[in-house]
Amino acid sequence: MEFFDRFAVPHPSPLIYASMVAIGLTVMAIILGITYFKKWGYLWREWLTTVDHKRIGIMYIISALLMLFRGGADAVMMRLQTSVPDNAFLDAQHYNEVFTTHGVVMIFFMAMAFVIGLMNFVVPLQIGARDVAFPRLNAISFWLYFAGAMLFNISFVIGGSPDAGWTNYYPLASTDFSTSVGVNYYNWALQISGIGTLMTGINFIVTILKMRAPGMKLMKMPMFTWSALITNIIIVFAFPVLTIALLMGTFDRQFGTNFFTSVNGGMDMMWANLFWVWGHPEVYILILPAFGIYSEIISTFSRRNLYGYNSMVSSMAIISLLSFLVWVHHFFTMGHGALTNSIFSITTMAIAVPTGIKIFNWLLTMWKGKITFTVPMLYSVAFIPLFTIGGVTGVMLAMASADYQYHNTMFLVAHFHNVIIPGVVFAMLAGLTYWWPKMFGFMLNERIGKWAFWNLAIGFCLAFFPMYITGLDGQARRMYTYSEATGFGPLNMLSFLGAGIMAIGFVLIVYNVYYSFRHAPRNVGDDPWNARTLEWATHNPVPEYNFAITPQVDSSQAFWDSKKHGYQLFKDDLKDIHMPNNSGLPIIMAGLFFIFGFSFVFFIWAGVILSGIGILACMAYRSFEKDDGYHIPVKEVKETEEKFGGAKK
Amino acid sequence: MKIDHSQPLEYSTEQNKMNILGFWIFLGAEIMLFATLFTSYFVYEDRIGSGPAGAEIFGITPVLFETFILLTSSFTIGLAIHAMRIQRTKAMLVFLGITLLLGAAFLGIEIYEFTHYYHVGATLQTSAFTAILLTTLGTHGAHVTFGLFWGLFIILQIRKRGLTPETANKSFIFSLYWHFLDVVWIFIFSFVYLKGMM
Amino acid sequence: MKFKWALLSLVFTISTVLIGCEPVLVLDPKGPQAETTANVIWLSIATMAVIVIVVFTLLVIILFKYRASKQSEDYEPPHIEGNHIVEGIIVGIPVLIIIFLSVVSVKSTYEVESVPKGYEDQEPLVIYASSSNWKWHFSYPEEDIETVNYVFIPTDRPVEFKLYSFGPITSFWVPQLAGQKYAMADMVTTLHLAAEVPGEYMGRNANFSGEGFAENIFNVTAMSQEEFDTWIDEIHATAEPLTEDEFDRLLEPGHLGQMTFTGTHLDFLPPPEGEHGGHNHGPSESESPSHMEHEYSDHEDHEHHDHGEHDNHDSHE
Known part of the structure; x- marks a missing residue:
C-alpha cells in the first residue's frame, strides 16, 4: 500500500472529506445521467470532438463558470474566516491552501478561460470568417486548458493543494517549506494549460491577420477583434517566460536543482522576476479583451459609433508595450535601490495615460448618444466609475515610496480586485449576456439579470472598499486571522457581507440561465440589440458555417451601415462550403497530458514515460493523417438558411 | 482546395500561407523562450557555488565539432528546400537525409559532452550555474531531438505522397525550424561557450 | 441614475465613517520616513480624487442627459469620429498629472531610501x-x-x-x-x-x-x-x-x-x-537553510x- 500513501491528503479536515464525497457523487451522477439519457454518442460527436470555434468557445465559457464557482467558494470561505477576529473556521494551513487555489483558479482557469472563450466565439464571426486558422489546434488548446484545470482541481483531494500563494514565491514554494505535492500540481497544471494558451495566441493572430472578410482593413476591424489581436500578441510573448519559470521551479522541486534556493548559487528573487515578467502582461491579457467588449457594448447601447477609434487602437498598442516594462513594481520593496524603483514607478504610472484615453473615449461615445440600460450596458456603465477607482489606486500603488506602505497589504488586494472584478468579470458577464442570443438563439431575462447586476455591484463595493482602509491600518494580506485588538473586525465583517451579496448575484445568474432556457421566447430575430458589428449579420443561433456567403465590408461597423445606409454585405452567390472534420485526437492528447502531469506530480516515472510516448504518438499520427475536411453542398446551405428565415442578402 | 500555381508550392494554398505565418509566430514565442533562458543564464553565470566555473569544464573541441556540424546541416537543409523549389524530389530527400544525419551526429556529441560534464562533477544539482547551463543546452538539444523525428516523418511522407502542397509546406516549415535551432546554437556558442572560455 | 447616487453615497459613507475613526496606522506617522510616505499618500489621494470626481461628474451628466427615455423617438445620434483638440486634452492633462506624480514619487523614493532628513550627521x-x-x-x-x-x-x-x-x-x-x-x-x-x-x-x-x-x-x-x-x-x-x-x-x-x-x-x-553574500554560497554556508x-x-x-x-x-x- 506504500504506493498509495503518496495520494493521501496531508492536512485532512471534515470539509475536505465532504468535498471528496460531493465530487464523487457529482461525477457518478453525471456519468449515470448521460448513460441514462443515452447522450454519450451525442456528446462525443457534437462536443468532445468538435473543432467548431463556437462550440469550443461555449465549452471554454462553461468551464470558466464552473471555475468561477470553485474560486468563488474559496473566496467566501476566506471572507468567512476573516469576518471576525480569532476565527477558528479554517486553520492556517487550510486558509493558505484556499487563498492559493482561489488566486490560481480565478486567474488561470476562470478569467483566462472566459476571455479566450468569448474570443473564440466572437472573433471569427466579427471578421466574417468560417472558423479560426487552425481549428484542430484550437480544440487542442481547449482540451489542454481543461486538462490543466482538472489537474489543478484534484489537488485538494489527492495529495494536497499548493499553499505558497498564487505568486508561488520561492523559497517558500521549495520542498524545504512546502512539503506536500501541492506546488508540483501548480507547476504542471499551469504548464499544461499554458501550452494551450500559447497555441491559442498563435491561432488567433493568424486568424485575425489572414482571415478577415474582404474589405476589412486592419483599421476597420471591430474594437473587440483589435483587443483580441493585441491580447494574443501579448500571450505569445509573455507565456514562454512562464514556461521557463515553471520548468525551473519543477527542476528545483523534483530534480534538486538550485535555481531558486539559497544555496549553491540559487537566487530566490529570480522567480519573482520571471513570474512578474510574465505576470504583468498577463494582467493586460485579461483586461484588454474586456476593454474590447465594453467598447462594443457602449457603442451599441448608446446608438453611436465608438468615439476616437484610432486612439482606442493606439492606446491598446501602447499599453501592450508598456506591460512588459513595469514588472518590478510588484516588488519595489525588494531593495534594488531608489533609481530602479524610480524608473519602474514612472513606466507604471505612464500606463495611466492610455488607459485614461480609453475611459474618456467611452464617456465621449455615450455623449450625444441615446443610452438604453440593458444588462450588458449596466455592467459597462458601472465599470467606468469602479474601474476608475481601481485605476487611480493603481497609480497610487505605482508611487514607489508610498508602495512601501501598501505592499502586501489589503490595500493591494482591494486594488487588484477593484480592477479585475469591474474590469474583467463584469466585462465577461456583460459580453456573455450580450452575445448569449448569438450562442443559443434566445435572450437572458433582463429583470433577473438586473437583479444579479445590482447584487454584484453593491456586493463588490461592500466587499472591497473596506479593504483599502484595513490595508492602510496595517492588515497584511494572506493573514488567516487577526486579534481583536487590531480593530480590523468590523470592516472585515462588512467585506464578508459584501462577498455574500456577490455570491447571491452569481447564483442569480445561474438561475437566470435556467429560467431563460425554460421561459424565454425563441423568436428573437437575428438582431435583438440593434447592434453594429458584423457578427450580427448572420443568424441566431449561428449556423455551423457562420456565414452562408462571405460578407464584404467597408467599415468598422459594417452591419450598422448595411441597416442604415443600405450597404450590401453579401454580394456573392451561395457556394459549397468547405468545413474542417471533427477529431478525437485533441481530447485524447489532452487526456495523455493529464496523465503525464499527474504522474510527474507524484514521481510515477512509468506513467510519465508511457503518456509521454502516447503524446508523441498522437503527434506522429497527426503528421501522417490526411484530412482535407468536407464540403457542405449548396443545397444543404440553402435549406439551412431557409430554416433560419431566408438567406441574408 | 484552391491551388495558386503562381506561388511556390509551399505557399500555394491559403492554408499553407497561414501555416507558415503561424509558424513564424511560433518562432517568435520560441525566441522569447530562449531569451528567457539566456537571461537566466547570464544571471546565474557567476553563481557557481561550490561547483566548477564554465572555463573549467568547457572543452573547445566538441563544441567546435557541434558548431560545424549544425552549421553544415543548416546549409544542407537550405539545399533541400532549393531542390524542392526546382521539383527535384530525390535530391531533396537526399539533402533532408543528410541534414538529419548531421543532426543526429550533433546530438551524439552533445550527449558525449553531457557525460563529460557528469564525470567532472557538473550535474543539474551541482550549482545554479551548472543547472542553467544544462537546462539551456538541454532545451536546445530536446528541440533538435524533436526535429529529428519530425524530419523523419516528413521524409516518409514525401516518399509516400510525393511533393504536394502539403508536404512542401511541411518541409518548408521544418526548414524554418531547423534554421532557427541553428541561430539559437550560434548564440549558445558565442554567449555560453566563447564567453565562458575567455 | 439613482443607482449611481446610491453607489456614490455608499462610497462617501464608508469614507466618512473611516475618517471619523482614529487615524489608520499608515496615516499616523511617528517618524520622518513614515511621514514622507503619509504625505505622498495624502497628496496622491487628493490628486486622484480630482480625477475620480471629474469622471464621475461627466458620467452622471452624460447618463442623465443622453438616456433614451429622455429623448424623442426619432432622435438619431450623430456619427462623430474624434476631435484632435479633445484628444489633446484627454492625453495632455493626464500626462501633466503623471509628470507631477512622477516627480513626487522619485523624490520621495530617494528620501525614504536614505538616512532620514535632518539626521545625516548623527551616527546611526x-x-x-x-x-x-x-x-x-x-x-x-x-x-x-x-x-x-x-x-x-x-x-x-x-x-x-x-x-x-x-x-x-x-x-x-x-x-x-x-x-x-x-x-x-x-x-x-x-x-x-x-x-x-x-x-x-x-x-x-x-x-x-x-x-x-x-x-x-x-x-x-x-x-x-x-x-x-x-x-x-x-x-x-x-x-x-x-x-x-x-x-x-x-x-x-x-x-x-x-x-x-x-x-x-x-x-x-x-x-x-x-564575502558571505549569495554569489559564492558554498556548501560550508549551506547550514543555515538546513535549520529550516x-x-x-x-x-x-x-x-x-x-x-x-x-x-x-x-x-x-
Whole structure:
C-alpha cells in the first residue's frame, strides 16, 4: 500500500472529506445521467470532438463558470474566516491552501478561460470568417486548458493543494517549506494549460491577420477583434517566460536543482522576476479583451459609433508595450535601490495615460448618444466609475515610496480586485449576456439579470472598499486571522457581507440561465440589440458555417451601415462550403497530458514515460493523417438558411 | 482546395500561407523562450557555488565539432528546400537525409559532452550555474531531438505522397525550424561557450 | 441614475465613517520616513480624487442627459469620429498629472531610501533584523545584545535595520515608522528609519511566509537615548549569553515570545553580506537553510519547550 500513501491528503479536515464525497457523487451522477439519457454518442460527436470555434468557445465559457464557482467558494470561505477576529473556521494551513487555489483558479482557469472563450466565439464571426486558422489546434488548446484545470482541481483531494500563494514565491514554494505535492500540481497544471494558451495566441493572430472578410482593413476591424489581436500578441510573448519559470521551479522541486534556493548559487528573487515578467502582461491579457467588449457594448447601447477609434487602437498598442516594462513594481520593496524603483514607478504610472484615453473615449461615445440600460450596458456603465477607482489606486500603488506602505497589504488586494472584478468579470458577464442570443438563439431575462447586476455591484463595493482602509491600518494580506485588538473586525465583517451579496448575484445568474432556457421566447430575430458589428449579420443561433456567403465590408461597423445606409454585405452567390472534420485526437492528447502531469506530480516515472510516448504518438499520427475536411453542398446551405428565415442578402 | 500555381508550392494554398505565418509566430514565442533562458543564464553565470566555473569544464573541441556540424546541416537543409523549389524530389530527400544525419551526429556529441560534464562533477544539482547551463543546452538539444523525428516523418511522407502542397509546406516549415535551432546554437556558442572560455 | 447616487453615497459613507475613526496606522506617522510616505499618500489621494470626481461628474451628466427615455423617438445620434483638440486634452492633462506624480514619487523614493532628513550627521544605530519561521531576531552588534520579537530603539536618532532571512522571503514593516523592505536569504537589505515620538509600535512581517505568518509580529518601542542606554546595561547585567546551540533551537519553526540575550548570532553565523553574500554560497554556508528542514508535526513540542525558556530570559513583559 506504500504506493498509495503518496495520494493521501496531508492536512485532512471534515470539509475536505465532504468535498471528496460531493465530487464523487457529482461525477457518478453525471456519468449515470448521460448513460441514462443515452447522450454519450451525442456528446462525443457534437462536443468532445468538435473543432467548431463556437462550440469550443461555449465549452471554454462553461468551464470558466464552473471555475468561477470553485474560486468563488474559496473566496467566501476566506471572507468567512476573516469576518471576525480569532476565527477558528479554517486553520492556517487550510486558509493558505484556499487563498492559493482561489488566486490560481480565478486567474488561470476562470478569467483566462472566459476571455479566450468569448474570443473564440466572437472573433471569427466579427471578421466574417468560417472558423479560426487552425481549428484542430484550437480544440487542442481547449482540451489542454481543461486538462490543466482538472489537474489543478484534484489537488485538494489527492495529495494536497499548493499553499505558497498564487505568486508561488520561492523559497517558500521549495520542498524545504512546502512539503506536500501541492506546488508540483501548480507547476504542471499551469504548464499544461499554458501550452494551450500559447497555441491559442498563435491561432488567433493568424486568424485575425489572414482571415478577415474582404474589405476589412486592419483599421476597420471591430474594437473587440483589435483587443483580441493585441491580447494574443501579448500571450505569445509573455507565456514562454512562464514556461521557463515553471520548468525551473519543477527542476528545483523534483530534480534538486538550485535555481531558486539559497544555496549553491540559487537566487530566490529570480522567480519573482520571471513570474512578474510574465505576470504583468498577463494582467493586460485579461483586461484588454474586456476593454474590447465594453467598447462594443457602449457603442451599441448608446446608438453611436465608438468615439476616437484610432486612439482606442493606439492606446491598446501602447499599453501592450508598456506591460512588459513595469514588472518590478510588484516588488519595489525588494531593495534594488531608489533609481530602479524610480524608473519602474514612472513606466507604471505612464500606463495611466492610455488607459485614461480609453475611459474618456467611452464617456465621449455615450455623449450625444441615446443610452438604453440593458444588462450588458449596466455592467459597462458601472465599470467606468469602479474601474476608475481601481485605476487611480493603481497609480497610487505605482508611487514607489508610498508602495512601501501598501505592499502586501489589503490595500493591494482591494486594488487588484477593484480592477479585475469591474474590469474583467463584469466585462465577461456583460459580453456573455450580450452575445448569449448569438450562442443559443434566445435572450437572458433582463429583470433577473438586473437583479444579479445590482447584487454584484453593491456586493463588490461592500466587499472591497473596506479593504483599502484595513490595508492602510496595517492588515497584511494572506493573514488567516487577526486579534481583536487590531480593530480590523468590523470592516472585515462588512467585506464578508459584501462577498455574500456577490455570491447571491452569481447564483442569480445561474438561475437566470435556467429560467431563460425554460421561459424565454425563441423568436428573437437575428438582431435583438440593434447592434453594429458584423457578427450580427448572420443568424441566431449561428449556423455551423457562420456565414452562408462571405460578407464584404467597408467599415468598422459594417452591419450598422448595411441597416442604415443600405450597404450590401453579401454580394456573392451561395457556394459549397468547405468545413474542417471533427477529431478525437485533441481530447485524447489532452487526456495523455493529464496523465503525464499527474504522474510527474507524484514521481510515477512509468506513467510519465508511457503518456509521454502516447503524446508523441498522437503527434506522429497527426503528421501522417490526411484530412482535407468536407464540403457542405449548396443545397444543404440553402435549406439551412431557409430554416433560419431566408438567406441574408 | 484552391491551388495558386503562381506561388511556390509551399505557399500555394491559403492554408499553407497561414501555416507558415503561424509558424513564424511560433518562432517568435520560441525566441522569447530562449531569451528567457539566456537571461537566466547570464544571471546565474557567476553563481557557481561550490561547483566548477564554465572555463573549467568547457572543452573547445566538441563544441567546435557541434558548431560545424549544425552549421553544415543548416546549409544542407537550405539545399533541400532549393531542390524542392526546382521539383527535384530525390535530391531533396537526399539533402533532408543528410541534414538529419548531421543532426543526429550533433546530438551524439552533445550527449558525449553531457557525460563529460557528469564525470567532472557538473550535474543539474551541482550549482545554479551548472543547472542553467544544462537546462539551456538541454532545451536546445530536446528541440533538435524533436526535429529529428519530425524530419523523419516528413521524409516518409514525401516518399509516400510525393511533393504536394502539403508536404512542401511541411518541409518548408521544418526548414524554418531547423534554421532557427541553428541561430539559437550560434548564440549558445558565442554567449555560453566563447564567453565562458575567455 | 439613482443607482449611481446610491453607489456614490455608499462610497462617501464608508469614507466618512473611516475618517471619523482614529487615524489608520499608515496615516499616523511617528517618524520622518513614515511621514514622507503619509504625505505622498495624502497628496496622491487628493490628486486622484480630482480625477475620480471629474469622471464621475461627466458620467452622471452624460447618463442623465443622453438616456433614451429622455429623448424623442426619432432622435438619431450623430456619427462623430474624434476631435484632435479633445484628444489633446484627454492625453495632455493626464500626462501633466503623471509628470507631477512622477516627480513626487522619485523624490520621495530617494528620501525614504536614505538616512532620514535632518539626521545625516548623527551616527546611526545599526540593528540586524533577521527573520526565521516565524520570528524576528534583532542583533545589536555595537551593544552586543540580541532580542527576539521585540526591538528597542532610541528616539531622535537614525536607525539602520539590516534585513535578511533564515527562510522564506519576509517583509519587515513598522507602518508608523517606515515602509516595508524585504528580508531575503542571500543578501542583506537596508531600511532607514527614525522615531520621533516615544511609544510602542506594531511591527510585522508583511510577506506571506507559511503557516505561522499571521502571528509573525514584533513590538517596536521607542524611548529616549538615556532610557535606551539603561536598558542595554540592564540586559548585560541580567540576560544569559546567546550560544550557538541556543540559536539553533531558536531557528526551529514555531512561535516564541519575547526573549533577550547578551552577545549576537552574527559572531558565529555571519549575515549574507560581503564575502558571505549569495554569489559564492558554498556548501560550508549551506547550514543555515538546513535549520529550516522540519516536520510540521513538531511545532507544538517546540513551542512548549521554548515557552519554558522564554521565562528565563525575558526581562521585559
